[in-house]
Amino acid sequence: MTIKANVSLLALNTLALPGRAEFFCRVASDDELAAALAHARTKKLRVTVLGGGSNVVLAGDISGLVIQMATRGIEQRQQGGASNTVHWTVAAGENWHQFVQHSLAEKSYGLENLSLIPGLVGAAPIQNIGAYGLEVSERFVSLRALEISTGKTLSFSNGDCQFGYRESIFKQGAAGQFVVTSVTMALSQQPNVDISYPALAAAFEHTAGRMPSPQQVGDAVCRIRQQKLPDPAVQPNAGSFFKNPVLEKDRWQQLQAQYPQLPGYPQADGSVKLPAAWLIDRAGWKGAQGQGCGVHREHALVLVNSAACSGRQLLQLAEDIIVDIKQRFGILLVMEPQVFGATK
Numbered sequence: 209m210t211i212k213a214n215v216s217l218l219a220l221n222t223l224a225l226p227g228r229a230e231f232f233c234r235v236a237s238d239d240e241l242a243a244a245l246a247h248a249r250t251k252k253l254r255v256t257v258l259g260g261g262s263n264v265v266l267a268g269d270i271s272g273l274v275i276q277m278a279t280r281g282i283e284q285r286q287q288g289g290a291s292n293t294v295h296w297t298v299a300a301g302e303n304w305h306q307f308v309q310h311s312l313a314e315k316s317y318g319l320e321n322l323s324l325i326p327g328l329v330g331a332a333p334i335q336n337i338g339a340y341g342l343e344v345s346e347r348f349v350s351l352r353a354l355e356i357s358t359g360k361t362l363s364f365s366n367g368d369c370q371f372g373y374r375e376s377i378f379k380q381g382a383a384g385q386f387v388v389t390s391v392t393m394a395l396s397q398q399p400n401v402d403i404s405y406p407a408l409a410a411a412f413e414h415t416a417g418r419m420p421s422p423q424q425v426g427d428a429v430c431r432i433r434q435q436k437l438p439d440p441a442v443q444p445n446a447g448s449f450f451k452n453p454v455l456e457k458d459r460w461q462q463l464q465a466q467y468p469q470l471p472g473y474p475q476a477d478g479s480v481k482l483p484a485a486w487l488i489d490r491a492g493w494k495g496a497q498g499q500g501c502g503v504h505r506e507h508a509l510v511l512v513n514s515a516a517c518s519g520r521q522l523l524q525l526a527e528d529i530i531v532d533i534k535q536r537f538g539i540l541l542v543m544e545p546q547v548f549g550a551t552k
């Protein structure tokens with residue numbers, strides 16, 4: 209492991225925003241990670257962990273040590289008895305989508321709806337990735353993590369992680385305190401596909417009630433994502449830029465009376481989640497251009513870096529959208545990606 213000074217992070221974030229790490233290292237094993245953390249403690253450097261850089265807004269340079277996870281390793285363990293359950297323990301540095309594909313090829317099912325989500329396995333529980341009717345928390349068993357301040361290894365159960373919609377303890381009370389080293393998930397050898405999400409149901413309309421295989425569901429998810437979401441290699445972006453707001457039922461009913469076409473997804477607790485994309489689209493932002501950045505033409509929830517913008521310019525566009533949506537609909541949008549680096 210080599211620690212370098214003054215390293216550009218432009219190629220390491222999918223929004224292709226400029227910004228430099230004061231110090232930077234790439235760790236290929238948990239021992240290297242432990243050594244990097246020990247170095248940071250000795251030198252009193254603040255630690256920032258970078259996964260795939262696909263859910264990050266680089267607002268400027270990052271002081272301290274930036275650690276990029278590059279650990280590898282996938283293990284499966286059949287659970288005892290007549291159970292169809294297989295536990296998969298996956299190193300934090302493994303690519304999420306490649307792991308999903310691998311699990312399907314090994315006839316372990318349950319993650320097909322989360323196909324093609326960018327980023328690394330270690331980041332998946334941090335923001336509780338979710339798509340097409342499934343959140344990773346529904347398959348999550350436990351994770352192992354190193355505590356940055358002590359180097360101690362800790363284990364977190366599903367309950368410990370306090371998962372919510374795009375939320376976990378690692379974005380709240382424990383933010384910046386741990387580095388996830390591996391994640392264990394429970395998958396099934398028995399296919400049990402869920403195609404109830406509208407876009408997915410539409411993709412299988414013609415199959416006359418025949419249930420698709422998990423691989424077919426995974427393939428359909430990939431096609432839908434490729435149609436709707438821009439490829440970061442072509443148009444730099446970080447996926448959904450805002451969380452979908454969740455409203456109390458009364459508030460939702462008032463809004464729906466005003467905007468009868470507003471879609472809403474009832475939640476278990478009676479609240480209603482609504483698509484931020486619809487609000488942003490309706491407010492006329494789809495395809496709008498800011499300074500060097502804009503709102504994607506095909507999906508209003510995705511901001512794209514169209515002409516080498518800075519993090520500040522992108523955050524300004526986000527702020528303009530937030531203010532406008534608040535004025536029009538009385539709803540406060542919350543950004544989804546994490547902001548790293550100094551806003552000068």
Ligand code: EPU
Nearest residue numbers: 339340447448450451452471483485486489506507508509
């Ligand atoms: N819509 C518009 N205009 C648009 C796009 C969408 O009005 O330009 C409306 C439509 O009514 C559509 C609805 O928004 O039916 C929902 O759109 P979509 O199915 O694309 O889902 P989303 O709510 O915008 C969420 C996740 C995505 C995930 C999809 C599919 C969040 C913040 N985003 O988006 O996650 O892939 O559902 O499940 O929850 C990500 O986190 O980066 C991400 C892409």
